[in-house]
Ligand SMILES: NC(=O)c1ccc[n+]([C@@H]2O[C@H](COP(=O)([O-])OP(=O)(O)OC[C@H]3O[C@@H](n4cnc5c(N)ncnc54)[C@H](OP(=O)(O)O)[C@@H]3O)[C@@H](O)[C@H]2O)c1
């Protein structure tokens with residue numbers, strides 16, 4: 273039997289890279305990784321691992337159509353945050369009298385639709401589309417959360433697939449990726465902060481909900497593999513390695529590093545002081561409020577957990593080991 277083909281979007285990124293590397297190591301699979309620039313240096317390790325790298329752009333539907341040629345499986349991911357960095361997003365927002373995060377959401381939704389349209393043209397070979405997504409915070413909060421747009425754009429194009437492409441939806445499953453363990457490095461406000469008395473404070477969401485911690489470079493591949501192998505499509509999986517309270521995470525962190533630590537649900541006063549624009553403060557504050565009150569998945573009863581869909585649990589990241597391996601010297 274010829275090898276099956278998995279086409280991985282975002283192959284040079286955290287999530288897609290994990291999927292591409294895992295499938296490149298599996299017998300019976302070929303991997304086609306999509307990037308805007310297959311000639312860049314960061315593609316070399318992937319290529320050495322056996323991944324074919326092909327040029328494709330989520331803004332260019334024809335390139336996706338070509339990229340999906342012969343695909344048995346497609347892994348799809350879009351990147352909200354890059355749009356916030358682009359001057360053109362801010363220019364469009366100013367012209368339209370809207371916030372930059374609203375423009376970013378529209379751009380992310382359009383990319384999601386481009387992926388869906390392209391995948392729908394390849395149903396003759398396609399057996400499974402796995403979409404990396406997040407829950408619909410506007411819906412699950414009953415309209416109270418209106419500015420958690422890095423969640424809602426993904427939720428909206430996921431719903432667009434379900435509503436408009438039934439034949440594709442019968443072959444699709446959804447991975448709601450959890451909270452990246454690496455987030456502390458991506459935003460000043462999330463770096464553990466040492467107090468006068470030597471105690472460290474971790475800024476986290478509050479409430480009774482557990483947090484789905486995940487290490488995307490390691491875990492995404494195993495989560496996606498389970499969604500590819502499980503017979504039923506139309507499965508929504510909460511993507512985590514450990515579902516634990518933020519207090520538990522803090523306790524492990526303090527134990528590993530031998531320091532006192534507590535968590536705090538902070539408003540964004542520090543961010544404001546640091547000069548973060550209002551629209552971003554709203555985006556992050558509402559995200560924290562949503563997760564604190566409704567949980568990462570909004571309380572969606574359809575959501576499954578890794579052990580329910582056959583994820584190889586023993587291969588997922590152990591939070592304690594991850595903390596041990598991470599370099600915290602700059603924080604301590
Ligand atoms: N931080 C969290 O806790 C968290 C949790 C859940 C979900 N997320 C979501 O995760 C997403 C980001 O995923 P990630 O961490 O895997 O991203 P990443 O590591 O930043 O990589 C982004 C990937 O997207 C590709 N890409 C971007 N624009 C593209 C375009 N126009 N055409 C083709 N490819 C494009 C990039 O490829 P090239 O540059 O090589 O073209 C790259 O491979 C975000 O939307 C975020 O909201 C984050």
Ligand SMILES: *[C@@H]1O[C@H](CO)[C@@H](O)[C@H](O)[C@H]1NC(C)=O
Pocket residue numbers: 438441442506574
């Ligand atoms: C997917 O599951 C939902 C919820 O159970 C159901 O309403 C929908 O009809 C299913 N869609 C497909 C394509 O099977």
Ligand SMILES: *[C@@H]1O[C@H](CO)[C@@H](O)[C@H](O)[C@H]1NC(C)=O
Pocket residue numbers: 489490587588589590593594
């Ligand atoms: C994934 O995490 C597990 C547990 O921490 C570790 O043993 C394994 O080496 C990691 N795999 C990769 C590919 O990083």
